[in-house]
Amino acid sequence: MSVKDTERIATELLDKLSAYREPAIREGVFSQKIKELPLETVVDIIMYVVDRAYRKEERFTDTMGMFTDKMLLRDALGEKGMYLLARLAAERGYDALFVFLIDRAHRNKHGRGRSEIDEPLPEPGIAGMPLGLRKSLSKSHDRNTLGKLLYDPAPSVVGILLDNPRTTESDVVKIVARRPNSGDILRTVYRHERWKHRYAVQCGLAMNPYTPTEITMRILPYLLSFDLITIINDTRLPNTVREQARAIFPRHGAAV
Numbered sequence: 001m002s003v004k005d006t007e008r009i010a011t012e013l014l015d016k017l018s019a020y021r022e023p024a025i026r027e028g029v030f031s032q033k034i035k036e037l038p039l040e041t042v043v044d045i046i047m048y049v050v051d052r053a054y055r056k057e058e059r060f061t062d063t064m065g066m067f068t069d070k071m072l073l074r075d076a077l078g079e080k081g082m083y084l085l086a087r088l089a090a091e092r093g094y095d096a097l098f099v100f101l102i103d104r105a106h107r108n109k110h111g112r113g114r115s116e117i118d119e120p121l122p123e124p125g126i127a128g129m130p131l132g133l134r135k136s137l138s139k140s141h142d143r144n145t146l147g148k149l150l151y152d153p154a155p156s157v158v159g160i161l162l163d164n165p166r167t168t169e170s171d172v173v174k175i176v177a178r179r180p181n182s183g184d185i186l187r188t189v190y191r192h193e194r195w196k197h198r199y200a201v202q203c204g205l206a207m208n209p210y211t212p213t214e215i216t217m218r219i220l221p222y223l224l225s226f227d228l229i230t231i232i233n234d235t236r237l238p239n240t241v242r243e244q245a246r247a248i249f250p251r252h253g254a255a256v
Contacts, residue, residue, distance in 0.1 A: 013033055039081065082101060217244055225249065
């Protein structure tokens with residue numbers, strides 16, 4: 001759908017909502033309209049409204065809460081609709097929206113793990129900025145700004161964050177634990193001299209199914225028995241990784 005079509009449909013929906021002052025009525029109208037729209041349209045509208053809201057456009061800031069209320073969206077679309085909406089977000093490259101829509105309970109239902117991060121939707125005001133500006137912000141000393149950039153999809157931005165003296169080990173663990181994730185980002189962390197030898201970071205990389213297999217295989221010999229057992233029993237990980245962990249485990253003086 002074109003940007004003009006997205007703008008037109010979003011504007012019509014906001015005009016409809018503005019006619020009602022009672023929150024319960026507005027939410028009911030919102031749910032009904034969302035049900036009537038194709039999911040391809042819904043996903044574009046959500047991103048459009050959120051982006052405009054973070055540009056401080058008043059009419060969008062007043063209504064953004066409904067567009068980012070997972071309970072309202074789930075009531076309108078159902079579990080299947082939420083799953084399909086998230087899949088569309090992934091296909092369109094709306095990575096932040098994808099992570100936001102797939103909550104922890106839904107991921108567990110579809111076979112993913114309890115340790116996955118269910119982060120709030122990162123601020124589109126940053127996510128939508130040009131790459132060069134995001135790189136500049138990643139050198140900031142402001143913890144709030146750095147926290148938002150931990151979920152940036154560009155390996156080059158993450159690389160600068162890893163160099164930032166204000167970045168903590170906890171921050172890096174969040175980066176490597178995030179799912180879905182980019183193999184290039186995980187590879188960037190693994191190659192970083194400051195962080196690649198931190199045990200918590202190594203564990204996060206080894207236990208993330210999105211980590212390139214060759215990296216995980218190099219980390220396995222350095223893990224403790226307890227963590228090897230976790231990997232052996234984690235069916236989300238590639239079989240080659242689990243088998244290698246099983247082969248290494250007896251060397252630690254224990255048996256599965």
